[in-house]
Amino acid sequence: MLRPLRNILRLLVIARVLARHGALQALDDALAREGASSAFLQVVRFLFGRGGGSRRPGERLADALGELGPAFIKLGQMLSTRTDLLGEQVAADLSLLQDRLPPFPAAAARATVEAELGQPVDSLFQSFEEQPVSAASIAQVHFALLPADAAFPIRQVAVKILRPGIEQAFQRDLDLLFWLAGIVERTQPRLRRFRPLAVIREFARSVALEMDLRLEAAAAVELAGNFAEDPTYRVPAIDWERTAKRVLTQERIAGIRMDDRAALLAAGHDIPDILAKAAAIFFNQLFRDGFFHGDQHPGNMLVDAEGRIGAVDFGIMGRLDRQTRYYLADMLLGLLERDYRRLADLHFAAGFVPDDQSHAEFAQALRAIGEPVFGRPLADISFARMLGQLFQIATRFDMQVQPQLLLLQKNMMMAEGVSRRLDPTLNIWTLAQPLIERWMRDNRGPEARVADALESAFETATRLPRVLRLLERRLETEDERQRTEETRLRIADRPLGWWLAGLLLLLLLIHLL
Numbered sequence: 001m002l003r004p005l006r007n008i009l010r011l012l013v014i015a016r017v018l019a020r021h022g023a024l025q026a027l028d029d030a031l032a033r034e035g036a037s038s039a040f041l042q043v044v045r046f047l048f049g050r051g052g053g054s055r056r057p058g059e060r061l062a063d064a065l066g067e068l069g070p071a072f073i074k075l076g077q078m079l080s081t082r083t084d085l086l087g088e089q090v091a092a093d094l095s096l097l098q099d100r101l102p103p104f105p106a107a108a109a110r111a112t113v114e115a116e117l118g119q120p121v122d123s124l125f126q127s128f129e130e131q132p133v134s135a136a137s138i139a140q141v142h143f144a145l146l147p148a149d150a151a152f153p154i155r156q157v158a159v160k161i162l163r164p165g166i167e168q169a170f171q172r173d174l175d176l177l178f179w180l181a182g183i184v185e186r187t188q189p190r191l192r193r194f195r196p197l198a199v200i201r202e203f204a205r206s207v208a209l210e211m212d213l214r215l216e217a218a219a220a221v222e223l224a225g226n227f228a229e230d231p232t233y234r235v236p237a238i239d240w241e242r243t244a245k246r247v248l249t250q251e252r253i254a255g256i257r258m259d260d261r262a263a264l265l266a267a268g269h270d271i272p273d274i275l276a277k278a279a280a281i282f283f284n285q286l287f288r289d290g291f292f293h294g295d296q297h298p299g300n301m302l303v304d305a306e307g308r309i310g311a312v313d314f315g316i317m318g319r320l321d322r323q324t325r326y327y328l329a330d331m332l333l334g335l336l337e338r339d340y341r342r343l344a345d346l347h348f349a350a351g352f353v354p355d356d357q358s359h360a361e362f363a364q365a366l367r368a369i370g371e372p373v374f375g376r377p378l379a380d381i382s383f384a385r386m387l388g389q390l391f392q393i394a395t396r397f398d399m400q401v402q403p404q405l406l407l408l409q410k411n412m413m414m415a416e417g418v419s420r421r422l423d424p425t426l427n428i429w430t431l432a433q434p435l436i437e438r439w440m441r442d443n444r445g446p447e448a449r450v451a452d453a454l455e456s457a458f459e460t461a462t463r464l465p466r467v468l469r470l471l472e473r474r475l476e477t478e479d480e481r482q483r484t485e486e487t488r489l490r491i492a493d494r495p496l497g498w499w500l501a502g503l504l505l506l507l508l509l510i511h512l513l
Contacts, residue, residue, distance in 0.1 A: 003175070007176045011176065014068060018064045020064075021063050022055075023061040024041050029057065030086050031191075056089065056090075058086075058092065062097045069169065070101065070169060071170050076094045076097045078202075080097065083388040088385070095414070100136060100137075104140065109132070109140070113159070113161060117242060125144040125145060125157075125159075128144045129144065138163060138166055138211060140160075140163070141161075142159045143252060144249075152237075152249075157249050158252045160213060160248040161247055162213065166211065167211055170207055174207070178197070178204075180196075181199070193395060210316065213246060217240070219315075223293065226285070226288075227281075230284075235310075235314075236252070238251075253302060253304070258274075258302065258303060258418055259298035259422065271423050274309070275423060279428045280431075283432045283435045283436065286320065286408070287325055287328075287439050290321060290324075292317065293311055293314065293317065294410075295313060295411075320404055320408070325443075332436075333440065334346065335369075338370060338371075340364075341360075347362065347399065348362075352399050354398050357398060362394075366390070369389045369390055370386075373386065382413075384416050385413075387408070416428060
């Protein structure tokens with residue numbers, strides 16, 4: 001009883017904020033596209049009126065989510081990948097949602113550091129700047145200087161500290177979101193294909209990872225290892241001695257924001273060279289390693305004095321297994337060759353689209369994506385938009401869209417946006433084209449397919465003896481069980497007299513003893 005009451009009260013607060021910002025229009029439009037009921041939104045309008053103005057629905061929704069606090073800021077950023085649910089314009093507006101909040105007091109930051117690391121701040125750092133350099137929904141960052149005798153070789157560091165009480169605040173709103181998602185799945189049949197409960201589960205998992213800064217530190221170390229031989233990319237080193245669940249200390253990286261064209265030119269940087277480096281880094285993360293930075297907005301990407309691209313904030317990372325990378329490459333091949341039937345078969349073979357859907361109709365839907373861009377220069381094509389359109393169409397065929405692919409599409413959108421701001425005549429994928437062609441030749445060409453088939457056959461052959469041994473043990477166990485059962489049945493089938501005789505004999509022995 002307490003949970004529904006608590007959630008209803010919180011929901012009324014949220015509804016009032018949405019109404020005041022005029023943010024209900026974006027939700028109304030999404031429900032209308034699906035033919036779902038918007039009766040609740042009508043009640044909210046009746047209770048709290050209509051706000052808004054001349055701004056787009058997506059912009060008003062972003063403003064409302066920003067006011068509602070950390071959980072809704074993060075939720076809005078996640079929903080910015082769901083063009084299938086909200087439409088392209090609203091999703092694009094949400095992608096600009098700023099993850100900024102007023103900083104919490106320096107005294108609280110120092111208290112968290114001391115509680116997590118078990119030492120006074122003044123013994124851990126030679127100096128600790130009271131004013132944070134950034135404050136986001138989950139954490140804020142302070143610059144600090146390590147003592148000269150510290151084991152960590154880099155003295156200038158950045159210290160990331162979780163907001164006090166952030167875990168409890170997220171848990172309150174996550175409980176509300178789970179409650180609402182359950183109601184939607186029970187009462188809105190037309191919206192079930194969007195799997196609201198699964199969406200919130202993925203959101204909860206992502207947030208849980210972000211709120212353990214040791215996991216962020218581990219991600220940074222893994223990413224740095226992948227680029228250890230690449231002089232164009234910098235990942236800050238981690239000071240593990242001063243890192244815990246709620247505190248992360250890392251090398252301080254200085255540079256110019258990736259999208260600040262004027263500052264980059266003033267510093268003497270070559271824009272096409274920077275974009276070429278960025279394209280190679282993005283490509284290598286995605287296809288070579290299958291491990292990519294999941295939040296590559298311009299504020300997290302810096303260009304240092306030597307022209308190297310540096311990254312910060314590794315709380316959101318994406319992974320793509322080899323088969324998913326092959327799927328992406330084959331999808332690109334199918335689009336370039338206009339082989340929509342093969343492209344449709346690829347989705348069915350990968351298990352992304354259920355077998356009960358029509359291959360021919362799905363191929364027709366794919367043709368609607370590919371034909372408008374065929375023959376256009378690569379620089380004019382937005383692959384992020386094409387991927388978003390694929391997800392938007394595919395959900396109508398009950399396609400299971402992987403969260404990592406949605407995260408990838410969001411990052412592709414960011415990369416394309418930065419590329420066009422720096423040089424509208426260039427497309428980051430044009431610069432990456434030689435890498436793409438080489439990778440596809442090495443991994444998806446005829447020779448690579450033969451090698452894959454041989455490798456699969458070899459793996460099957462090496463696993464076969466183990467499989468046979470397991471099967472043999474299973475059969476031996478089954479034989480033993482069968483023999484035991486037969487013995488039991490034989491005993492059970494004996495005449496009742498034998499049972500009585502055995503019982504009398506046992507009683508006689510007990511009496512004699």
